[in-house]
Amino acid sequence: MAEREMPSYNEQPNGRKSEMAANKEFRSGMIPPEGTNEAAWWFAFRADRILAYEQSSSIRIPCVVNFSDLGLAVSSQHYLGLLGGRRCYAVELHDDMAAPRGMTFEGLRQVYEQLDEDLFWVAARAVQIVEWERTHRFCGRCGVQTEPQGMERAKKCPQCGLLHFPRLSPAIIVLVERDDKALMARSRRFPPGVFSVLAGFVEPGESLEEAVVREVKEEVGISIQDLRYFGSQPWPFPHSLMIGFTAVYGGGEILIDAAEIEEAGWFAADCLPPLPGKISIARKLIDWFVAKNMASRRPE
């Protein structure tokens, strides 16, 4: 596949603009440009932990010409594309690899608010490519070792021909409004006190719209209407694609699914609980709701 421009996906067919900003500086590609000897970004992973170092109290990613300059043995290396004209690579390291002096392996979740946002989104690509490499060495159908499939990000089984692409798990996320309040819930997995909008994985055979309606019904027992697309975001924990919506309360009372949800309720924009981190689509949905409601309350 040739290097390609980011599509201009900000315009949606229903006339509503995506509320999510694109990572405009990144151009995905399979082959690095020839004849360049400039330093590249190296997104190197030991399992799901990224090689990084701290400088001036922020997290940095190695930026050198050749990764071998760092003296680490590489299991696999994948060119990802250009970020602001600079080459980006995903690197898979052995599970027992020690970090070079002055560097550490950090969890991606731990660095995602400390890393430059453009770099974080390339790291999100890198970790998923490395994970795919690690988990598709052998054909899932016949167990034979897979081979790279030419110019595609795919691995092919030489025996049965099965293609293995990087795995993506679509998940919906939705902010439901009732008058000037938003529905938020606390999952058992959240840090203490934190509430967010509802989210869940799409089931095979289900449309995104059906998934939203089902998730809201299952998790809090209410029905919704006026479902609208909001925007989407990759979420590399480990390979989700979050597709965001807004919706309006349609009926019913909150009845939580206690296996999934600890607490749920309607929150006004000026009375919100602790929220998820700034760059998550969950937070962007909530910020959109707050901006809208605060603007409508402004005195004339």
Ligand SMILES: [Zn+2]
């Ligand atoms: Zn096979």
